[in-house]
Amino acid sequence: MESKKKKRLSSRFLYSQKIAPYVFIAPFLITFVVFFAYSIVNMVVMSFQNVAGANSTFIGLQNYQKILPNAVFQKALKNSIFYTIVSCALMIPIPLVMAVMLNSRHMKGKAFFRSLLFIPALTSVVVSGVMFRLMFGELEGSFMNKLIGLFGAGPLIWLRTPVTVWIILFFLCMWRWTGVNMMYYLSGLQQIDSALYESAAIDGAGTLDTFRYITIPLLKPTTIYVLTISIFGGMAMFSESYMIFNGNKSPNNVGTTLVGMLYRMGFEQGNLGIASAIGVVFLLIVLVVNVVQLFINGTFGRKED
């Protein structure tokens, strides 16, 4: 009798409509609280401290007063913002067009191109960073200098000139992430009802018209998602720059981002209070940018329902 009751209790627990959702989200929630929420709260606290293990002391706003006027911090901030803007400008239209092309009935070798474009996302940044560093070597014999030599251009010092450094970083970014964003768009495209295209064709709409009036509007949820993760990804850029410069030091900080500076202050120099302050500023910027972006895109409004 007792065991039967227990059994019923456990089965009631397992089949309960109310409890089941919480059970399913529990793993995420627990990892989130332990590894993210706790660290974020702690980071905010540490940003007001002179962190020295057990002897940490509160020093008010001193950490912020040190970083905000600092030239390197401002440069890192500019670098991060510039990288985010340009990478979003590149990483949304290009994968979108590629996805539409790959989704087209007339396209040959779809599976081949799809995997080809996706492979870079599976390689490690460490390996690709080293490859890029060697390809963009500054001696005459390096791959890229040979290549531009074919067009009569002289050997370039790729990794120590700001313009070429940015070209390389965007090139690496595109090479690596185009395939991923393209996959998001492909899955978005496959959800669009083909009947819409058929009726548009019957009404005499051309390819560009259907792209403009059917594909783009219906892909809006995908675009918002891709934009959001691209903003996070762009602001958080670090490993690409770390690998290309063989360490967290780029000449005159051309490739130093906020995360790079945070890493330098916190883990290379052991100044965790300053690093936390940078982290808080960083978090605020990303939050504001994304909330504004989502607001503009109408994600918070429910008027369409």
Added chain:
Amino acid sequence: MKKRLLVTLLTASLAMAAIGAVPAMASDDGSTQGTNTFVDGGTDLSFWTFQELHVAFWTTMADVWNEQNPDRPINLTVTNGESHSLHTKLLTACEAGEGTPDIADIEIGYYGSFVNKGYLIPINDAVEPYENDVVMSRVTMYGDPEGNYYGVDFHLGASVAYYNMDIMNAAGVDPADIVTWDDFIEAGKKVLEATGKPMCAVETADLFLPQMMMLELGAQYVDAEGNPNLVTDEHVQVIDKIREMIDLGICIVAPGGGFHTEEWYGFLDQDGVACVLMPLWYMGRFTDYMPDLNQKMAIYQIPVWNEGDVREVLQGGTGTSVIKGTENEQLAKDFLAFAKLSKEGCTYEWNELGFDPIRTELWDDPEITENKDNKFLAYFTTNPFDILKANGTELTAPDISGLYSTTYSTLVSTTYANAFEISIDMDAAELLQQEQDSIIF
């Protein structure tokens, strides 16, 4: 019944996937391990190093130690990983006070952070028995103003000038005649005229040449309190001198920005430059990466500012230290001092790693200095021990105390890139002030 099993399985697998996702994010940094021949009853010691070549040194020395000290045997496990990430992990572990090794190799650029925060154990008593046999300036530099030493270097790190004799002969210059920087510049002009090649190179991502010239003037990057001190007359003088050489075309920015890059090795190997000014431990880079320069390179003393100045400076290095929190403090200290300062240890370091010995008796031991089978003595056309003997034992070492690590990080990321490449026309004092202001401490 079946349904319930299914539900349980699903939940379990989801939970496992969620848990599994976390460790899967940790990247594998390709660290490797080495051990000595373990003996029964040996004390376990753990060791971290960022340099793969050091692994064999430490495990070999542990075996020698066990032979000589059967009453205090050790079982040493050496873990090796990539430099940046290893130092970062070590600093984080020290910060947390958990998971630290007993002993670790700490590169000079990072060393200050560890001393500054009190993460290392003084080793004065373990070094004492060796005091009269070694160059003590190489031990005291890893110390604090109170007279504690925390680490011992692998090598002396005496700076020398490596000349490519093919280029020097083509220009008709005998490196032995170069004494001052002005002589060096005159020779550089001849080299440029005769061969079209630059005399030397300067790094933008490291600091060896400017630091050498600073130390010759007796100047340091940090002041007596250990605070960053970039704006000094000596520093301005050094930057102006290097800029003068760049303007004349006899000094270039090293391809790749540093003397440890793939581009630079290739450039140097193809007779790209007449002279490299680096410490003696750089010999290993020649034997490893520049096979084509075999028997072409000669080692001479470095140029100085004024005739009659002592031509010696110590640079670079790795301080091996006992980390706070070890349970075998005395044993770790004694083993560390034995490995680095004993005759056995110094001989191994010279023969296998090409490190100029810290122990002076080896400088006069013909078995070492005249050994034709030694790959370093066979590679170079002059004998480096002549320079060590001429320099003596009163040597100038960099001050790495206080905020040296923080200062170093700025110097090698912005200061020298600006000074020698990006803002080459900006007034040196003004530039240094701007750099000084950008340091957060």
